[in-house]
Amino acid sequence: MLMHHKHGQLKVRDFSLSIKASDxxxxxxxxxxxxxxxxxxxxxxxxxxxxxxxxxxxELKAKSRIVPVLWQHRAAEPIGVYDYLAEDAHGLKVKGRLLKDDVAQAREAHALLKAGAVTGLSIGYWVRQASYDEKTGIRTLHKLDLVEVSLVTFPAKDDARVEAVKFKLERGQLPTKPEFEKALREAFPFSKSQAAAIANHGLDHLLRSESASAGELKSLSEALSGFSLPTF
Structure with missing residues (x-):
């Protein structure tokens, strides 16, 4: 099942240990x-x-648009630029330059990178095309619009999954079972088995019911909105 969309909040995806101090x-x-x-x-x-x-x-090349190096996804505080962005067999390879002689945060970021205290890269992107396999519960991202690439301290550890479920519910859409289960584990102290049981039985009821009203979905969205994870 292919989906084409570009709305909602900008998504982020982190990869730990993607920068070596030696690099x-x-x-x-x-x-x-x-x-x-x-x-x-x-x-x-x-x-x-x-x-x-x-x-x-x-498209970025055609428009001569420079992709900024951001610090922890702070869009208003670029700390450098990327001179090289290209796909290879492994993934999206990037080569960046921190403006450490002119930007204070860039100097600090450089010191942290050299010390190995910061090792993560995180991309900010819009999903242009994706497909979802209902049997495996895996979503494959086929086309992405790259917006920025940030240096980050930790891999993704936020309430993005809860926000994604809330976004769907507020618009009268039901989340997939894997999305709902993961959101439950993020928002509440449920174990994996407990979250699976709730997602399987509670969501199944809604999925089977053709009369799931916008009010029911809004109530579920409001229940989730009261919970958030600690930020680092």
């Missing part, structure tokens, strides 16, 4: 992978397909 130059240069292809599904139940960035990279 950080004294001049502020660094390199790593902003995304990797295939493999096991990540914590969001998603995999990125080879070729996902090709259209976006071609």
């Amino acid at each position: 950080v130059g004294d001049d502020g240069s660094f390199e790593g992978y902003g995304s990797v292809f295939g493999g096991d599904p990540d914590s969001y139940g998603e995999v990125v397909a080879p070729g996902a960035f090709l259209e976006s990279l071609a």
Whole structure:
């Protein structure tokens, strides 16, 4: 089942240990992978397909648009630029330059990278095309619009899954069972088996009912909205 959409909030995806301290130059240069292809599904139940960035990279090049290096996804505080962005067999390879002589945060980021205290890269993107396999519960991202690539301290550990479920519910859409189960585990202290049981029985009831009203979905959305995870 293919889906084409570009709305809602900008999505982020993190990859830990994507920058090695040995790949950080004294001049502020660094390199790593902003995304990797295939493999096991990540914590969001998603995999990125080879070729996902090709259209976006071609458009960025045609428009001579520079992709900024951001610090922890702070859009108002760029700390450098990417001189190289390209797909290879492994994923989205990036080579960036921190403006450490001119930007205070870039100097701090450089020191943290050199010390190995910061090792993560995280991409900010819109989903242009994706497919969902109902049997495996895996969502494959086929085409992505790349917006920025951030240096991050930790891999993704936020309430993105809860927000995604809330976004669907507020618009009268039902989440998939894997999405709902993961949102329950993020928002509440449920074990995996408890969340699975609730998702399987509670959501199944809604999915079977053709009369699931917008009011019911809004109530579920409001229940989730009262919970959030600690931020780092």
